[in-house]
Amino acid sequence: MKTLKIVFGLWFACIALSSCKKDERALNENIGAVGALNLPSDQASIKLTPSDATATQQFKWAAATPDDGGLVLYEVAFDKDGGDFANPVFKVVSDGAGVQPQVTISHKDLTKIAALCGINSSSTGKVRWTVIASKASNAKPGQESRTLQLERPAGFAEVPTELYLTGSATEAGDDLAKALKFKKLEEGVFEIYTSLKPGTYQLTNKAGDGGRKFFAEGTQIKEGTSSVTVSGSTKAYYLKYDFNVAAVVEATEIQSVGLFMSAYAAEIGQLAYVANGVWQSGNIPVEFYQFSWGRDERYKFALHTSAGIKYMGSSNVNNVSPVGQSASYFYLNPVTNDQWNNTYKFNPAADNKSVKAMLNFGSGGAYTHSIVVQ
Template sequence: MKNFKTLFVLMLAAFIAVTSCKKDDKELNENLNSIGALTLPSNQQSIKLTPSNASAAQQFKWNAASAENGGLILYEVAFDKESGDFSNPVFKVVSDGAGIQPQVTISHKDLTKIAALCGINSSSTGNVKWTVMASKASNRQAGQESRILQLERPAGFAEVPSELYITGTATEAGEDITKAIRMKKLEDGVFEIYTSLKPGSYILTDKAVQGGRKFYSEGSLIKEGTSPITTTGNTRVYYLKYDFNVATVADAVEIQSMGLYMSAYASEIGQLAYSANGTWQSDAIPVVFYQFSWGRDERYKFAMHTSAGIRYLGSSNENNVSPVGQGASYFYLNAVSNDQWNNTYKFNPSADNKNVKVVVTLNSSGPYTHTVTTQ
């Protein structure tokens, strides 16, 4: 009997607990009122895109939506072709504050991608449509209002390569794409290389494997495709610079020679010969510091003779110190002016009245740099 009473009490307690839980349950309210008016940018606003400018951007704003019983509302800005209905937007951007704020700032770089997805070609102008989507829990609604945005794309690629290689029979590495030569990345979409080219052909690619995007130049323009660039004549050394942000060959010059320039003599005291892979090296170069009344002068930099004139490579420091005890960065090479004295290096004191061997390295393996070895 005692056990029966105990069992009855336990069952009664369980029943009360279950009914209490049911009373406390509340149905999730996902009701969401429509999004307020779009406020920025104005309808039919025209934007001239400058994706190469990292700070160029456009702000999008709208009036916040509301929901019954409050709750967190999240926003996305959706873009579609002018004829689209946002059932499958070409691009979506979460609003500021991880989706909470009724605004978002979109870079010109991303707007250029959006323009391309909507069929606007480079160097062309076209329209895209945008609206705002709001969501609360599983309830998602598109705004009742949409606007047209007129986008003017510059020459250039909406998706610039993150890496760039050169490959082909004219290159130092030949046509085996797995051995393609990597170019140095200066900034997003901008690459350069110091290399030799022999008779043959070459092409640019964003991957050193089959299946990568291929590019070629036609005059000063960069185009996507597999048309090889043909070279003829003798093997020559070149400096090539490509800017995919504006689809342009930014620079292309033949490098005719590289000289070791000593400031006090205002002349080159020796020459370096190109070997391969963006590297020049010298035989023994005699070095004699110049005698001034105040002491002996040991300053130097490099003179690169090109088909477009002399370009100088030197130190980032306008006034330099002795290299003794300095780190690797002391020898880093930078484009500098033709000033006789500024942005020069100093020879190690042990080089005075000795021969030196100099190696200049201008490739993608690391910072541009040089070494000087006293013999």
């Protein structure tokens, strides 16, 4: 009886195994090539504006048809004018993770593509594009390709995401690990408040080895290992660069910084540059101005530069007392030369006392200042 049970057990196991066996079929990878390219038109001309985040170009084409109606994935491939797409310089997956017969490409990416195809900044050239359809391991280039004429503006196809100042003329010297970091204002735009002494300086996108190097030549930014030479005495400077258009926006000497009191329409004291974007004063006597309605305590700061006077003040047109306010009350913002608007107010305890003022234009956060009553 025990032997019979074993035989029946083996028989049922064989039946179970045979019933679990799947019907295997070969995967159909056959696919038709992409049909007509619809957009943009052949020989279309595009003036690129990579600094505009909203600037885009849409590409559209007729869908490919697989033999079994399965899923087809698409890539738009770009090559140099005259290229055969054997090794495209750039490929972009279509919308919908590759399943839609269209894709929207930013002017920023098209600028990169133009550069890869040998089109220099401030130049116009041609690139070719087609669509590659794929299913599983089978990829089939489109039957049609088109040409685009791309006009690049002045600027870099790949703008740095960070920027540093280094060299013997800088506060940190030649040690790349100590390079001074710029404040990033927006994509490709940087500024720094610093001092420069006799020597040379250079720009880099990395505080260490292996970074890209840049230098200013007149009003242009160029990539390369050249340096800018500084002569004369040590001076404070404001430097601003826009890599989107490869331009030196501003490079001005900051000659002096004054504490401007509105009621007197005059600067009541001066601040001296210390280091790392910081200016500080000694003791400055403060006396609120007596009007018929009360005593006035409003102030802001005046930066005297080689390009003229710039004022830094509050984002609030009409301000309140600083007592009990948050740190943002003291943030520094570019303001107009209006005598009264966008000013701060001294702490009431400062009346007929002396104060020490400090401005911090360091790159680590918001520009700010402090007033300490002595």
